[in-house]
Amino acid sequence: MSDLFPETIPSQAAPPPPRDDAPLADRLRPASLDEVIGQDHLTGGEGAIGRMVAAGKLSSMILWGPPGTGKTTIARLLADAVGMRFESVSAVFSGVADLKKAFAAADKAAEAGQRTLLFVDEIHRFNRAQQDGFLPFVERGTVTLVGATTENPSFALNAALLSRAQVLILQRLDREALGQLLTRAEELEGPLPLTEEARDALVASADGDGRFLLNQAETLYNADLDQPLDPALLGRFLQRRVAVYDKDREGHYNLISALHKAVRGSDVQASLYYLARMLTAGEEPRFLARRLIRMSVEDIGMADPQALVQCMAAKDAYEFLGSPEGELALVQACIYVASAPKSNAAYKAMKASFRSAKETGSLMPPQNILNAPTKLMKEIGYGSGYTYDHNADEGFSGDDYWPDEMEPQTYYTPVDRGFEREVKKRLDYWDKLRRERG
Template structure:
């Protein structure tokens, strides 16, 4: 379960006005009221232990929107008797940071420690992030940063080394239901059937703030009869899934799609493909990734997989969206249900390594080109056997440099078409041994 949260305003919690937003009126007043983040705020959690000790270390709160990052920062300051100051990377610049640091230094002289909360800290550039370091190191501020993005990608290593990264969980259905119950204690029953209530919770996609905003809209409308799911859908907008094409969510989903295909689970593969397309991913990006899966994870076990993916790309470009997306679905299902082999992928890696390690070895003389008389006279091409003239169309000649023994790069598996390829290779190896 995830956290019951506060609003994002920069001032410490006081009694909200009667006409304040519902989310503001329901914010917790103490860390003990925070629900669902017990792995952090409970007695054995990192935050719980720090509060019990009465001393905080700098930290980065990483989690999805609407899961309580701002709430925890506010309540932390009160819990340990620290001065609270907040800035937002969206609205603040260098001048605002200087003012905050100066105020913290002045407070420190008066014996007051400062908790500096930085919302959306990942939006500060690298140089601005470096500006925090001397004040964190000197103890002028205890930094609590909030981010929805993976800190390892978005924050300086120097800053991360001075702060503990704490991960907040996405609100699950039980936590969201708890939010609705608290709202109903304040405002009365929601005008929803049981099924519509479940749909409302699902529509929030783990964002408690969004859920309470939706509930507030329902209360404001003064609906006489409870809405069913269809009525609710017509009345409210569904939350758009959290998905940035250049952020962690993008990479998580494409990784999940690739691994589901590799693991031969067409149902899960189709789910992740749908997740990305519904969220607005560029279909041709997905077509490119499907091509990569075809050659990396299927390869010669089913050579038609690559043809299917190229055809799907062509079909999408010909039809456009949404009709062309069905071609991507077909390619995805084909890959997930195809026999798997990474033999070609492993062969490439091994061959590339040997090519780099061995440098400019000369091929054996029998297979080098001999376009001039001089080259023929010195032995270029001498002893070459034209395989079509050999028995069974196979000469068994050596094609490796003199200083490099034959390498077993490609090792086909006993699956799909590659099973037949393996039979051929084994047969040719037998002929080579017989012919010396």
């Protein structure tokens, strides 16, 4: 046994059946994998879990999905389906001591020929060192690890742990799956005190979370209502589920990516939707102002230089008005950048010129355009031969401004859209004069 986990304790006892007065969600918990709702792509005969159960052999896995989609239920049913001992820890309430006990119990069970499925809820909450502690026990087969997480495993879990476990993605429950859950509840408790329209509204309010839906249904049953509620009365009686959104986690990055790409794709309506998703979830409006400003220079640039002006004005308006009035300025800026002609020519020019600057090092500009504030500098040729453009015909000298050791480069190539069409005409005009003057 590893020195990290030396102690032994008895095996974890199986949970008793739910009492008659247990929460509705517990009483409706599936008794077998084929009763799990909404995850057929995993638990069905062709799914990864279905195939493993049919073969009677499980590999370690990470169940990744939103709250209320059945991660804990599936883990417990997996153990029953293949005859494994079930051990459970939660990263919220457990520490190294609890893991030591769990691994010691699994070792003891293995000596008696009993395999252990170790379920780790909220596994992403264990730090990197604690996650590394799982590795030797997974590698030698002391436990089959089933971790559950609501966070993207790519960010939340060690690469070494991920390499030893399959990542299986649970889907948020759709309207059909949530409807099936309510039907099961009604088979057990009787019809819900709702009109058909209110029942649909209740399903929509759950936002894909089955546990939340059943908790809401239980509240309605306990209220002992005299008559069915319509959608308006239901809205006053119950609260909607708060959207899942962690401002420093994957939900944040997914939505800002969706907003940026919708703006880039000139879809005004989708852009407004994702902006609204973030604002209503509590995102910091200043963050969104910064991102809109970035979009104005990265994806629009000189195709419509007013995009940057509009976004800066929206930022100033928000700072002046505050929430919620100032959020209208962000909406206006979002509409402007999404509807503007698009060009990343300036963005590409920046990357190309930066790359060229790094590659060419410390090349001196040509002497004719160097400043000559001292007598010595004038004597050695600084500024000699410089042509003052305003004194030349058409205000253009056509001089060569590149270092002597470097050929002229082209970094910026305007597109034929928006204001950049006019910019292209200007560049073509200067290039024509430059060729004519050698």
